[in-house]
Amino acid sequence: MMRAMLMILGLAMASAAEAQRRPPPPPIAPHMMSLPVLEADLRAKAGSNIVQFERDSYVLTPQAQLILDRQAAWLLANPWVRASIEGHADTRQTRDYALALAERRAAAARNFLLARGVPLQQLAIVSWGRERPVVEAAHEATWLQNSRVVTVLKQ
């Protein structure tokens, strides 16, 4: 009962705050934005913060290059945002090979961004091997989703 009342109170206050903010807010400087907001902006402008790879491959596909081109443009436009380029391998690769392959993928993506003019200091690379899959799948089509490089923004 008490909790329900508090929730109603909270909602009322939230909508009051909403009403106060109704006039368009002044533009917030990008470096003041939270990471989720920045990442949403990166995804919107680059198409994705993720690029996919073929099995056992670290070669950037045309689709991956397209996304990385736009990521590079975004990073150049937001030079105060640092990015961790995080490589992943699929769960059907052996543990150590997955670490090496994911590092190689991250390095390939990072080198592409460097070639597009993104400063070295803005980029770090990390290999997660097969330790952070997005899907645990029984079929090749789905487990290949794990073969990816994710651009993770840091402040």
Place this chain on the structure above:
Amino acid sequence: MPVFKSLLLALAALASASAAAQVPEREPLTVVAVPPLPTPKNVETDGGATGVIGIQIAQQIATDLRSSASFLAIAPEKLRQYSPTEAGAPIYPNWADTGAGALVTGYVQARDDGRLTVACYLYDLKERREMTRKGFVVAATDWRRAAHNCADAFYSRVTGVPGHFDTRVAYVAETGPTSARVKRLAVMDLDGSGHRYLGQGEVTVLSPQFSPDGSRIAYMSFTGGTPHIRVHDLDSKKDRPLLPAVAMSFSPAFSPDGRWIAFSMAGEGNSDIYVIRADGGFPRRLTTAPGADTAPSFSPDGDKIVFESDRSGSQQLYVMDADGSNQRRISFGAAAYGTPAWSPRGDLIAFTRMGGSVMQIGVMSSSGRGERVITTGWQDEGPSWAPNGRFLLFQRKARGVGLSAIYTVPITGGEPRRLTTPQPASDPSWSGASE
């Protein structure tokens, strides 16, 4: 030894001639009766009443011997009781109707200092003679180790190979969802007892490796952002990075004398194998090929290293001298090969074979000949040898299931046996012999 073996019942060969043809090395089964160990006086101890401990020790010996796939053990509860004095002088006709070729006896006695005396004997029931005996004084709570040591002695006497029952396993305990799995180091006895975690699981860790003397564990940790190898001292609980974490280092392997660690270090999209003193120092680079050179494992004499490399375009196994010279490929099958492990006996190399959309454990000679796949799972990988070179630990994941478990399998093939762990488990490392 062969004489003794031939005197015992050989059931396996009779049971399945075709199976025997596929796995020619499989040994004949020794049928062994393991009645409860008696106690001269039932005394309450820290480890329980001596009468109960005697039953538990017999059960543990039977379980150990059964797990070796060399014995068919008749369980204690199916056998008659006998007196402590009979332990050293069995009345052979009393055991004739069990169908066993061998008999285990012994006794458990409480000492004045609170510890236990445990004695165990192995008899050949056909020849009516003692084969071997063992005696231990152990803390009352350590009766299980006495049982393992008895089983080791019996296994060794019958097969001519040291036992592996009194060994430990280091592994990675897994909790949480697939996408945010928590992985932490754990160690336990092979039978699942004495389990403890090293660390709280605040970071992901991988690939623990026991030092040959069992005092340290080298492993990889994601702590601090750059994945790197650390060395954990089990006694002092000290935990330190193997080398400064300027680059990603992974896949550690101790040399047989424990003084060196071979490992992989990655940079700019290239992973190579290095070697460094186990107490630190400067790493020396052993491979220079572009691509992934990883998963090193020393030969038991320390002179060679087997590793995997994708320099040919797919993952294959290579052997080199320990200084990096004479690198040569040894795997040529129609598949990819990874995570090699050199047998402590030196004769075989175990590996993960990836082909036909499955991952399975196999062995080949150290020159690459005689490849043989010994498991049949969907994702079996990461073999680690028992100190006697007769068994492997590996991790298994079933299709469509994200959870791993650890299994043992005899290298002659046969049904893998799952180890008891509190959580899903991966990356097993088998310790050397305790003695």
